Amino acid sequence: MNNQNKMAPLVFQASGKSMLSRLSLFGTVLILAFLWARPANAASLTLTFSSDASGILLGGSGTSSSAMAFGSVHAYGGVVPGGVTKSVNGTTSWTLSTPIDVRVTKTGLGFSANYTMTAQLQTSGLAYTWKLGAATLTNAFPATVTAAGAYGSKAPYTFSLTIPFSASAGAVSNTLDIIVVAN
């Protein structure tokens, strides 16, 4: 009897081509399964504006297309709408300001911790200064209002419109385009 242990080298043999094929097949199946399991419309955001308890009453409150009507306003005297603050800035300008609530909700974006919100005027408002929060708005480019907005809750942002004394009396009209992007 031969009790001598036989040593044999442990050899792994695999064809490079075969390994690549198996990996490719596995990867493809995985990706297709992933896509199959996730409908294209699963990830979404909703943006709505609503009247703040301390602010002006918005038209279309609770929707993504609201309206803010200050009515007839004067630098000196006159009537200030409810929820609106008027401040006279020396002898150069005056400002109307009011908070509005912004609510952003997410669906299928578990990985998104917060959102970025930008705002831009639809038309030039150079004679006046438009602000949302600390951001000054123009029609040239979107201004960042927040880079880390919290989902779910109503966040108040103060809108302000500053009117120079030198501006002519008359109608002021513009629209703020607001975009939120999941971070």
Added chain:
Amino acid sequence: MKGKLLAGLMVLGLATLASSPVFAATTASGTVAVTATVASSVSLTFVTDPAGITLGGTGTSAATVAFGNVQAYGGVVPANVTKTLNGVVSWTLSTPFDVVVNVANQVSPTYTLTAQLNTADAVDTWKIGATTVTSAAAASLTATGAYGTTAYTLALTIPFTKPAGLISNTINFVATAN
């Protein structure tokens, strides 16, 4: 051949995945339409003049001037008030005060300022600057006032014949943009 097919499938899968909405920026948008009608306006306020009596409600459009207890001869004259005896006929208390007029959202080079007593006073004489103010009609203080701060002097002349007692009245000022 089989390997190429699988590799192609994998590339296709990755391309599909990369273009999937799962990896696209998820956004939402909305609009806020803002409207206002700006009306022109004029501001009129009264401010204590550095050389005048201290106004109650300085910086507002409803100020008060309180001379306190005064008498033709002797007594105490309030700070920054000048007392003048007009022979043996009457005596006058006078003090400067500032009128501040501003305009907004209107092209206006100057303003007109008028003053009128609220109630008739047939005994005492009330003057703003050189203009006598009565309750009968609004007296013009200036037709070309410059916007900003202007000092005016209020003078109240009391005849010696008037019995001692309280004097009280209100002067209504109106500033109109030209």
